[in-house]
Amino acid sequence: MASSSLAPTWGIWLISAFLMSILYGAGLLQVFLYFKWYPNDWTGIKLSVVAITILESLExxxxxxxxxxxxxxGLEDPTSLLSVFWPDSIHLLFMYLSSVTAQLYFTYCIFKFTALTVSSKTARLGVPFMILLLxxxxxxxxxxxxxETLSFSSFVQLSSVKxxxxxQSATAVAVDVLITLSLVIILRKNKGQxxxxxxxxxxxxxxxxxxxILTAACALSNLILFLAVPGTFYFFIGLNVSSKRYMNSMLATLNTRSHVRKQSESGSGIIDWGTILSSNQSDTVRLPSIKTVIAPNHFNPDINIHVEAQTSYEMDNLASKNSLSTGQSPRISPHKGSCLA
Structure with missing residues (x-):
């Protein structure tokens, strides 16, 4: 490999390494803060955080x-700069597993929320199932x-896995777009007066x-640069940082719960839907005299949304379809299990 070709190859490789190291460090900080701030979270959430941390550390x-x-x-044998070693392929495996872990996190949370807000089983399972297939x-x-890349002897062969x-990159973009659109649509439907x-x-x-935007941009840049600039490592800029983006977005969602919750908790009779969704108690939850109800958040049930019930408020966005009025004790039946959020 001529020295003039080192900038678009190994120069980019090193730049991507610096970027992924920064994001990995930020992710580890968020992991520390998560376990410090939320020691009583449901075990499933903690296991998800541990899993993505282990995968990123191995990667x-x-x-x-x-x-x-x-x-x-390469200092001893310049041909090793072109050679493909087993770590070049295996680190991709852990990167993909880490990204999928975060995507499954958001997908399951969409499913748990729609289980509470959508009565039709087909509508409730349709979008999460489509995301899962992708x-x-x-x-x-x-x-x-x-x-396939495990059998490669040189990076010149990368074009054969186009x-x-x-x-892989296109479906990653599709998953991110579909998750984002689902979250936005579900939230907008819950807007009221x-x-x-x-x-x-x-x-x-x-x-x-x-x-x-952040996660989809990484996958899209990986796809575009891989196809547009063959024979270089420019696509590493999007590829190597993608799973770190997923890790940070997942942990940021978890760690901002308290901040957002403090903005919403301003009344009495507060119902914490994060607690409800993270319990294995009876399906029926009785609500005492209600002045303020917290509706479940779309992808983060521990971030709560206030809905004031003055005389009566029809929760037509909830599966229960109960009319809430001061002094009533309606029955709301969330599904068993826990949303990983």
């Missing part, structure tokens, strides 16, 4: 081991890519859009 460790083999070996397709294409790489509620929903819509 970056293997990536840097491969970097060492290339750059240090996630499986994304993961399958990624695994196929990893298996179809699998394009499919209460200014405080609408203000909170607007904030959550912004959070959802920002999350989707």
């Amino acid at each position: 970056i460790s293997i990536f840097y081991y491969g970097t060492y083999l290339h750059l240090i070996g 996630i499986l397709l994304e993961l399958g294409a990624g695994i196929a890519q990893v298996i 179809t699998r790489t394009s499919l 209460i200014d405080q509620t609408n203000s909170m929903i607007s904030i959550l819509i912004i959070y959802a859009i920002n999350r989707g």
Whole structure:
């Protein structure tokens, strides 16, 4: 490899390594803050955080081991700069698994929320099922890519996995767009006449859009650069930081719950839907004399939305369809289990 070609290849490789290291460090900080701020979270949430942390730690460790083999070996044998070593493929596997973990997190939360707000079983399962199929397709294409690249002897052969790489990146973009649109649509449908509620929903819509833009941009840039600039590593800019974006977006969603909740908790008779969804108690939850009800958040049930019930408020967006009035004890029947949010 001529020295003039090092900038668009190994120069970009190192830049992407610095970027992913920064995001990985930010992710570890968020993991620390999560366990410090939310020690009583449901076990399923904690296991999800542990899983994505382990996957990211393995991914970056293997990536840097491969970097060492290339750059240090390249001082003795320049051909090693072109060679493909096993860490070059295996680190992709952990990257894809980490990204899928975060995507499943948001998908399951969409499912749990629609279980409370949508009465039709078909409508309730349709979007989450579609997202799940795309996630499986994304993961399958990624695994196929990893298996094939394990047999490569040189980076020159990367062009032979163009179809699998394009499919993996395209489905990743589709998943992010679909998740974001689902969150925004669900939130907008829950807007009503209460200014405080609408203000909170607007904030959550912004959070959802920002999350989707960042993760989709990484996958899209990976796809575009891989196809537009072959023979270089420019696509690493989007590829190597993608799973770190997912990790940070997932943890940011978890860690901002208290901040948003404090903005919404201003009355008595507050019902914490995060607690309801994270319990294995009876399906029926009785509500005492209600002045303020907190409706479940779209993708983060621990972030609560106030809905003031002065004389009566028809919760037509909830599956229960109960009319709430001061002094009543309606029955609301959330599904058993816990949403990982």
